[in-house]
Amino acid sequence: MQTSITLIQQRMQGENSTPEGMEKWRDWKWQMRNTIHSVDTVEKIFDIKLDKEQRALIEETIEKFPMAITPYYLSLVDPEDPWSDPVFKQAFPDRKELYVAKTDMEDPLHEDKDSPVPGVTHRYPDRVLLHVSNTCAMYCRHCTRKRKVGDRDSIPSREQIQEGLDYIRNTPVIRDVLLSGGDPFLLSDEYLDWILTEVSKIPHVEVIRIGTRTPVVLPYRITDGLVEVLKKHENLWINTHFNHPREITSSSKKALKKLWSSGIPLGNQSVLLADINDCPRIMKELVHQLVRNRVRPYYLYQCDLSEGLEHFRTSIGKGIEIMESLRGHTSGFAVPTYVVDAPGGGGKIPVGPNYLISWSTNKAILRNFEGVITTYQEPTEYKHNLCDLNCDKCTLQLKLEGADEEQAIGIQRLLSDYDDMITLTPSSLEKRKEGRWEEYKTNEDI
Secondary structure, eight states: OOOHHHHHHHHHHSOOSOHHHHHHHTOHHHHHHTOBOOHHHHHHHHTOOOOHHHHHHHHHHHHHSOOOBOHHHHTTSOTTOGGGOHHHHHHSOOGGGGOOOTTOBSSTTOTTTTOSSTTEEEEETTEEEEEOOSOOSSOOTTOTTTTTTTTOOOOOOHHHHHHHHHHHHTOTTOOEEEEESSOGGGSOHHHHHHHHHHHHTSTTOOEEEEEOOHHHHOGGGOOHHHHHHHHTOTTEEEEEOOOSGGGOOHHHHHHHHHHHHTTOOEEEEEEEOTTTTOSHHHHHHHHHHHHHTTOEEEEEEEOOOBTTOGGGOOOHHHHHHHHHHHBTTBOGGGOOEEEEEETTTTEEEEOOOOOEEEEOSSEEEEEOTTOOEEEEEOOSSOOOOOOOSOGGGOSSOOOOTTOOOOOOOHHHHHHOSSOOOOOOOGGGGHHHHTTOGGGOOSGGGO
């Protein structure tokens, strides 16, 4: 069987896998220039023909949710059976995207509502998302930001980015900044370096994260020049987005190796997708391949309630079933956290199997992955340290350089010994819900 890379090269530009042809193929800018936007090109590559009704529906879908596929990513599709291929389903439009369920929302995570200034989403107290690009290498069909796809493939100006940077500078509670988009790696090396440098200069920012799908859909973007830029920033973490073992190719492995060889910690965030990876066997193979390539499985997301994603969504029960197949059946660090990103900006809520069966004053009843039920005896002599926030008289060793006393919020506050609050009411969270983070000046204020 002819390889898809050779097939695409020949049918797109009459080239084969000669050294010259492969050199051009591995040029990420060539890949971007030749991004596939038309149904005609896909039909030509795979020698398929949509009937008139199918084509009309696909064109209607593209009108609402545009198509963009890198030649590289399309080359991963099985040419013998593209319609059922997990890569094809993530890249090629489906008329099912035109169905908008009653529960679907344009902005289910309230990213726009939780935006104190343009380009910034501030949902959690100590971290923000900074939108640095409106451009992606590929339009993933399951994208939670489908409302933005194709609207404005552009790069925010320095003035626009500066507004977000100013907000971060003026909000000392922020210690973690996530660069997102679009895809930050679609920026030039120089521009990305400027953004990273400016964020790194902010004294209270301890961690910078980048979310990118280029190792999956455009691995050739991970050039030596890009890696040299990234290496300069010691507080950098990178999360990528592999959803299926078929996406982990020799090219993606090389890209990942360049990143981890430079000392950058790597994580992966997968989305649970119906008829693509909603299978315990597939997910186990995916996490195994990830850790073999020094990528820590970080999150497994329940698919969001964005418009046009109903056909991708599974039941939460399916996700829990998959988690049952991982916990205890593979290395603990290979097990991601299964989360539902709560609609309305509620944030990530971890869900999973119940291992605590029951609990009394003296005993906890637990079960393991095999179904073995066991008893854990609570200590009879344990007396917890009554915390009154008077750290000077605490018997614990608190000589921690840079440690600050903090006021508890949420459930932590209800559990504390130094606060009389017995009921948590929504009114106490109004400032956060309204995105009024500028009123918080330090960690002590929250």
